[in-house]
Amino acid sequence: MMNKQVTLDAKNIPVNIRLFLWLPAFLFLLSFFFYPLTKIFSLTFDFSTLTNENNLLITRNSLLFTFYQATLSTILTFILGIPSAILFSKYDFCGKSFLRAITAVPFMLPTVVVAAAFNSLLGSRGLIPLLSSFFFPQLPITNYQFTGTLTAILIAHVFYNTTIVIRIVGNALSQLDSRLENSARVLGADSFSTWRYVTFPLLRPALLASALLVFMFNFTSFGVILLLGGSNFATLEVEIYIRALQLPNLNLAAMLAIIQLFFTLIFSILYTRTINQVNTQTNPQFSQTQKPKTFKQKIFVTTLCFLLSAFFILPLISLPIRSLTRLEADRGQRDEIQYGFTTDYYQELFINRRNSLFYVPPFQAAINSLSYAGMTVLFSLALGYPVAIALAKPTQLDKFLDPLLLLPLGSSAVMLGLGFILSFGRLISSPLFVPIAHTLIALPFVIRTLQPAIKSIPDKLRQAASTLGASPFKVWRTIDFLILSRATLTAATFAFTISLGEFGATLLINRPEYPTIPIAIQRFLSQPGGLNYGQAMAMATLLMILTTTSILLIEKIRLNQSGEF
Amino acid sequence: MQKPLSTFYFLITSFLFFLSSCALQPTTLTVMTHDSFAISEDVITQFETENNIDVVFLQSGDAGSMLNKAILAKDAPLADILFGVDNTFLSRALEADIFDAYQSPVLNEIASEFIVDETYRALPVDYGDVCINYDKKYFAENNLALPQSFEDLINPEYKNLLVVQSPATSSTGLAFMLATRAYFGDDFLEYWQRLKENEVVVVDGWETAYYTNFSASSGQGAQPMVVSYASSPPVEVLYASEPITESPTAALVADGMCFRQIEFVGILKNGSNRDVAEKFVDFMLSKTFQEDMPLNMFVYPVNQNAQLPELFIQHAQVVEDPSTLPYDEIAANRDAWIEAWIEVMK
Numbered sequence: 041m042m043n044k045q046v047t048l049d050a051k052n053i054p055v056n057i058r059l060f061l062w063l064p065a066f067l068f069l070l071s072f073f074f075y076p077l078t079k080i081f082s083l084t085f086d087f088s089t090l091t092n093e094n095n096l097l098i099t100r101n102s103l104l105f106t107f108y109q110a111t112l113s114t115i116l117t118f119i120l121g122i123p124s125a126i127l128f129s130k131y132d133f134c135g136k137s138f139l140r141a142i143t144a145v146p147f148m149l150p151t152v153v154v155a156a157a158f159n160s161l162l163g164s165r166g167l168i169p170l171l172s173s174f175f176f177p178q179l180p181i182t183n184y185q186f187t188g189t190l191t192a193i194l195i196a197h198v199f200y201n202t203t204i205v206i207r208i209v210g211n212a213l214s215q216l217d218s219r220l221e222n223s224a225r226v227l228g229a230d231s232f233s234t235w236r237y238v239t240f241p242l243l244r245p246a247l248l249a250s251a252l253l254v255f256m257f258n259f260t261s262f263g264v265i266l267l268l269g270g271s272n273f274a275t276l277e278v279e280i281y282i283r284a285l286q287l288p289n290l291n292l293a294a295m296l297a298i299i300q301l302f303f304t305l306i307f308s309i310l311y312t313r314t315i316n317q318v319n320t321q322t323n324p325q326f327s328q329t330q331k332p333k334t335f336k337q338k339i340f341v342t343t344l345c346f347l348l349s350a351f352f353i354l355p356l357i358s359l360p361i362r363s364l365t366r367l368e369a370d371r372g373q374r375d376e377i378q379y380g381f382t383t384d385y386y387q388e389l390f391i392n393r394r395n396s397l398f399y400v401p402p403f404q405a406a407i408n409s410l411s412y413a414g415m416t417v418l419f420s421l422a423l424g425y426p427v428a429i430a431l432a433k434p435t436q437l438d439k440f441l442d443p444l445l446l447l448p449l450g451s452s453a454v455m456l457g458l459g460f461i462l463s464f465g466r467l468i469s470s471p472l473f474v475p476i477a478h479t480l481i482a483l484p485f486v487i488r489t490l491q492p493a494i495k496s497i498p499d500k501l502r503q504a505a506s507t508l509g510a511s512p513f514k515v516w517r518t519i520d521f522l523i524l525s526r527a528t529l530t531a532a533t534f535a536f537t538i539s540l541g542e543f544g545a546t547l548l549i550n551r552p553e554y555p556t557i558p559i560a561i562q563r564f565l566s567q568p569g570g571l572n573y574g575q576a577m578a579m580a581t582l583l584m585i586l587t588t589t590s591i592l593l594i595e596k597i598r599l600n601q602s603g604e605f
Numbered sequence: 606m607q608k609p610l611s612t613f614y615f616l617i618t619s620f621l622f623f624l625s626s627c628a629l630q631p632t633t634l635t636v637m638t639h640d641s642f643a644i645s646e647d648v649i650t651q652f653e654t655e656n657n658i659d660v661v662f663l664q665s666g667d668a669g670s671m672l673n674k675a676i677l678a679k680d681a682p683l684a685d686i687l688f689g690v691d692n693t694f695l696s697r698a699l700e701a702d703i704f705d706a707y708q709s710p711v712l713n714e715i716a717s718e719f720i721v722d723e724t725y726r727a728l729p730v731d732y733g734d735v736c737i738n739y740d741k742k743y744f745a746e747n748n749l750a751l752p753q754s755f756e757d758l759i760n761p762e763y764k765n766l767l768v769v770q771s772p773a774t775s776s777t778g779l780a781f782m783l784a785t786r787a788y789f790g791d792d793f794l795e796y797w798q799r800l801k802e803n804e805v806v807v808v809d810g811w812e813t814a815y816y817t818n819f820s821a822s823s824g825q826g827a828q829p830m831v832v833s834y835a836s837s838p839p840v841e842v843l844y845a846s847e848p849i850t851e852s853p854t855a856a857l858v859a860d861g862m863c864f865r866q867i868e869f870v871g872i873l874k875n876g877s878n879r880d881v882a883e884k885f886v887d888f889m890l891s892k893t894f895q896e897d898m899p900l901n902m903f904v905y906p907v908n909q910n911a912q913l914p915e916l917f918i919q920h921a922q923v924v925e926d927p928s929t930l931p932y933d934e935i936a937a938n939r940d941a942w943i944e945a946w947i948e949v950m951k
Binding site: 395458573 | 635640641642643644645646647649661662663664665666669670673674676677678681683684697771773774806807808809810811812813815816817818822823825826827833837840841843844845846847854900901903940943944947950951
């Protein structure tokens with residue numbers, strides 16, 4: 041009996057079983073990540089690239105800009121993220137879970153949609169410039185330009201990534217043992233020195249971990265830079281795309297991709313180091329949330345809620361509004377612009393007017409999206425569970441392998457896609473490659489969610505149960521299963537939403553045989569006409585509803601200790 | 606340890622299942638195309654039943670991405686046929702030698718001006734003109750005269766009114782840059798310098814330009830002029846949110862202001878179904894496909910027997926004198942022109 045129980049105790053897992061736990065995920069990464077990358081690099085990398093002056097100039101410029109915008113974006117994300125993390129972890133207020141869920145929605149939306157949303161708000165004929173010209177008619181806004189500016193890039197990055205800070209730092213905050221702060225105050229520390237000597241040191245790993253993750257996402261930013269930055273800005277990933285597919289110079293693309301991979305590896309190592317500290321330093325004593333009481337607190341909560349709503353809800357709400365607005369019936373015939381309510385776009389989604397082979401019925405697209413998401417959940421849980429068990433009490437070996445899991449998040453999707461072509465040939469048109477690509481991205485998230493939950497199960501609990509006569513199965517069912525079922529659900533929902541948002545889609549070489557919602561959106565936006573635009577907005581609204589529901593679901597069931605990325 | 610073990614077995618089984626599903630692939634004809642490819646369902650079904658074959662379309666990104674992927678996979682091609690290489694990319698496809706020659710019998714129905722590859726490796730399928738589109742309402746309301754030539758666009762009254770796509774990331778943008786190259790010759794970069802001073806807006810691709818920046822689209826952007834296609838105004842009519850009789854947009858089709866793109870199809874080397882591939886190429890050149898094409902892809906047929914749809918006759922403007930450049934000249938200079946353009950527009 042005790043023997044069987046020992047196997048449940050993660051610390052005592054012998055090395056050969058540890059290796060076995062790593063095997064599925066390792067084989068997966070080997071076949072779908074390392075092998076294709078090696079294949080494309082061995083074909084395209086050439087040391088002579090290093091001596092070409094023009095190539096070096098391009099590399100230097102894109103590297104500098106990549107670091108510059110990633111640093112700025114990370115700082116700005118923190119300026120909004122930290123107060124929001126405090127807001128969500130310390131205070132109770134009306135609409136909290138909805139607002140929290142909304143901050144996570146952008147993470148799942150395709151860049152085209154986000155660009156359209158921001159443009160309808162901040163573009164030169166968007167809502168905000170219109171309002172400001174109404175209230176301040178003296179302001180010159182005629183030459184105002186939103187897209188193509190660094191501001192647009194930064195705002196979009198903050199929009200996408202604030203949720204990471206809210207989640208990681210907020211979690212750490214809510215797990216802070218409030219007794220520590222209280223004792224410091226009782227012992228005479230003022231609020232600043234309490235923060236400086238007690239709270240901040242405890243939060244440092246969480247701050248570092250979230251900063252690294254946000255930085256990593258900004259570092260490999262592609263769609264935002266291309267769509268909102270215009271032709272003036274190029275990060276490494278954008279430059280790789282241009283050099284690999286548009287102005288073919290595969291040698292240069294390979295060099296840039298290797299540089300990007302190198303930095304990703306460094307960030308991954310740093311990230312896994314710090315996130316492990318987050319887990320070990322926090323104390324699962326949850327500080328209670330409270331309603332804002334003092335005047336200062338009320339001001340803080342109200343202002344921030346207002347700010348967050350404006351920043352997240354306004355752009356998002358513009359999509360459903362546009363999907364229901366008919367405008368400018370007869371634009372060519374010089375009538376007044378007409379606005380009106382319409383459900384035409386939604387109805388039109390169901391009509392294959394041109395009898396096109398590539399028509400995507402909305403329900404079919406939703407079902408395709410959902411099936412891919414389901415498969416992604418299966419794949420990433422199956423691969424992630426064993427690794428999470430091994431990582432719960434990591435040995436040197438696990439710590440060495442851990443950063444490798446994060447690499448797909450930051451490697452060049454374009455080059456990996458080309459590697460797929462070389463490695464798998466005609467097999468890449470198999471529908472299975474969609475969930476495989478999504479799993480590459482979802483896997484690290486799933487493992488990061490499961491690991492702390494597995495780790496949080498105290499061995500004493502199991503030992504007590506079996507001492508009291510519970511069978512190993514009953515121990516597993518009443519303790520492990522109960523605690524892990526919620527973490528599993530959270531992990532599953534992460535995988536699910538990542539798949540719905542089409543992360544990793546750029547590495548697919550072709551549009552899948554069974555098209556998804558983001559692909560349907562893209563199709564509509566590739567042709568002129570108000571009906572196409574309206575239908576794209578309608579599809580985007582459907583996607584938003586799907587993702588918001590999923591996130592609200594996570595929020596409902598998440599255990600506080602299992603919400604780490 | 607129960608859990609990981611069963612997980613592992615599950616994985617093994619699913620992997621085996623994956624492998625077996627790959628081995629049992631049916632014999633099909635795979636056609637690699639760009640993302641804008643479209644065809645009516647009944648037209649392709651008819652071809653499939655008549656010839657007893659499954660056609661699978663592999664949509665592989667924009668024209669440039671598609672071609673480069675095909676070149677990379679040259680030795681073990683991803684498809685049997687590649688459609689969508691245009692005259693701006695033709696030379697690269699021919700130099701990389703990805704096509705087998707095929708002198709289709711249907712070529713005699715096709716106007717000789719389109720048959721540019723005399724080795725018959727790339728056969729013309731359709732053509733279209735890249736032109737500036739303008740917002741009729743904006744010009745009327747502001748009593749602004751329409752630009753009559755490229756030179757007009759650098760006049761102060763058109764300051765900040767034009768949005769174009771970067772030729773480094775967009776084939777539309779590339780075609781427009783080539784139009785200016787054809788028009789101005791080696792001086793085209795100076796022209797772009799002047800355009801830049803007149804605050805031309807540059808974006809990544811057609812979608813952003815049309816739906817974010819163009820004032821006549823539903824995105825309601827700020828620029829009343831956008832680089833698009835001569836066929837875009839009829840599409841605005843076809844896909845208007847309310848039935849309309851006149852397009853809200855029109856194209857500037859003055860001499861030399863449009864660039865003619867011709868799209869080609871070719872049979873990929875080392876493909877497996879040569880006979881069926883030939884049938885499919887004949888089909889793409891045939892009247893049936895050529896008449897189906899305009900309302901699906903908004904391009905013009907090259908087959909002289911194909912009738913244009915009513916919509917095109919009513920709403921599309923005829924481009925009398927489009928710009929062209931010999932495809933080998935494009936090939937020789939393309940990358941250098943784009944690099945120089947990027948340098949100027951920085």
